[in-house]
Amino acid sequence: MKLFCLPYAGGASTVxxxxxxxxxxxxxxxxxxxxxxxxRMTEPVLTDLHQVADDLYLQxxxxxxxxxxxxxxxxxxxxxxxxxxxxxxxxxxxxxxxxVFYSGHFPPxxxxxxxxxxxxxxxLKKVIIxxxxxxxxxxxxxxxxxxxxxxxxxxxQLLETYQCDEVDPxxxxxxxxxxxxxxxxxxxxxxDWDKYTNDxxxxxxxxxxxxxxxxxxxxxxxxxNVILKRIGVLEKCTxxx
Numbered sequence: 407m408k409l410f411c412l413p414y415a416g417g418a419s420t421v422x423x424x425x426x427x428x429x430x431x432x433x434x435x436x437x438x439x440x441x442x443x444x445x446r447m448t449e450p451v452l453t454d455l456h457q458v459a460d461d462l463y464l465q466x467x468x469x470x471x472x473x474x475x476x477x478x479x480x481x482x483x484x485x486x487x488x489x490x491x492x493x494x495x496x497x498x499x500x501x502x503x504x505x506v507f508y509s510g511h512f513p514p515x516x517x518x519x520x521x522x523x524x525x526x527x528x529x530l531k532k533v534i535i536x537x538x539x540x541x542x543x544x545x546x547x548x549x550x551x552x553x554x555x556x557x558x559x560x561x562x563q564l565l566e567t568y569q570c571d572e573v574d575p576x577x578x579x580x581x582x583x584x585x586x587x588x589x590x591x592x593x594x595x596x597x598d599w600d601k602y603t604n605d606x607x608x609x610x611x612x613x614x615x616x617x618x619x620x621x622x623x624x625x626x627x628x629x630x631n632v633i634l635k636r637i638g639v640l641e642k643c644t645x646x647x
Contacts, residue, residue, distance in 0.1 A: 407475040407504070407639060409630070410466050410491065411437040412484030414510070414617075415561035416534075416554055418444025421620075428627035433634070436469060438462050438491075442557060451560035455568040459490035466491060467499055475639060477505040479630065481583075481619050483565050485511035489602065493574055502577050504639045506603075507630060509583035510616055512590065513598045515570040523563035527555055534558060537616060579606040581633055583626065585618035586611055608633075 409429070411422045419437035429435055440458055442451030452458050470476060476495075480488030485508040492503050522533055531551050580603045600607050610629055612618040619626050 407432065407477065407634075408434050408436045408470065410476060410478045410488075411435060412462070412478070412480035412487045412491070413437070413440075413443075414482035414484055415565065416443075416558040417481075417484075420444055424620075424623050425627050428624050428631075430631045430634070433631075436466070438465050440561075442560065451557055453560045453563040453567070455486065455490065455564040458564060459487060459494060462487060462491050463494040463498065466495060470495075470499070470501070475504050476501075477503055477507065477630075477634065477639070479507040479509065480511075481509040482511050482616065483561055485509055486514045486565060486568060489514045489570075492576055496576065505578055505634060505637065506576060506580045507583060507633075508580060508599070508602070509619060509626075510585065510588060513573075513602065514568070515573050515601070516598065517569070518566045521566055523559050523566055527552070530555060530559065573601045575602055575604050577604055579603060579608070579637065581629075582607065582609045583619075583629070584609070584611060585614040585616060587614065588616040588618065590616075 411419075411425075413419065413421045419439045422435055422437040425435055439446050440452070441449045441461055452461070466476075478488045478492055480486070480491075488506055488508060492506055495501055495503065522530060525533065534551070580599070582599050599609075612622050612625060614621040
């Protein structure tokens with residue numbers, strides 16, 4: 407089966423490269439790349455989340471075999487993209503995911519309260535550093551920060567201008583991952599996530615900040631393995647191989 411992975415703002419498909427040693431061998435990690443990011447750096451960035459989701463749908467749908475099952479994992483911005491991606495795969499391919507993992511973000515129908523994409527370059531740099539999204543050795547490297555600022559600004563814009571007017575629940579179970587020190591992703595009514603599925607919704611806490619998926623890679627990936635094994639998906643994959 408495939409696990410489609412979607413990164414946080416400014417991230418590329420490579421952020422999931424460290425997962426491969428820990429993922430169950432029956433799962434193929436398929437990290438999707440946003441326009442203007444990573445291996446698609448020469449393309450223009452997009453500032454409309456629906457356009458990005460349409461692009462991700464084309465990537466995902468073209469890689470799926472007719473009988474192949476799939477799950478989706480999205481962290482931070484990737485959680486909102488995961489919601490829009492699973493909607494498109496369900497509606498256009500008539501193909502439900504077996505599970506969706508929403509990580510490090512509040513439910514998509516709750517509007518963003520901060521407007522980072524309108525900050526000056528200097529203000530935006532300070533925000534990014536304060537979030538912990540910049541390695542310590544690069545915090546004073548203005549050339550590197552200046553290079554990534556347009557990408558981050560575009561990602562913040564697509565998040566901050568996105569509107570989810572009506573929640574379309576999936577038929578599969580969902581899991582919500584969050585860090586104990588990542589307050590923005592937990593300061594809401596947890597029951598709000600129940601709207602996103604007609605099946606089970608479970609919450610999993612990790613002892614970290616917003617970037618706990620890097621700090622606790624082994625724990626995060628093992629939890630994914632355990633959840634997919636528990637719902638019987640990996641057993642089916644093993645029998646079919």
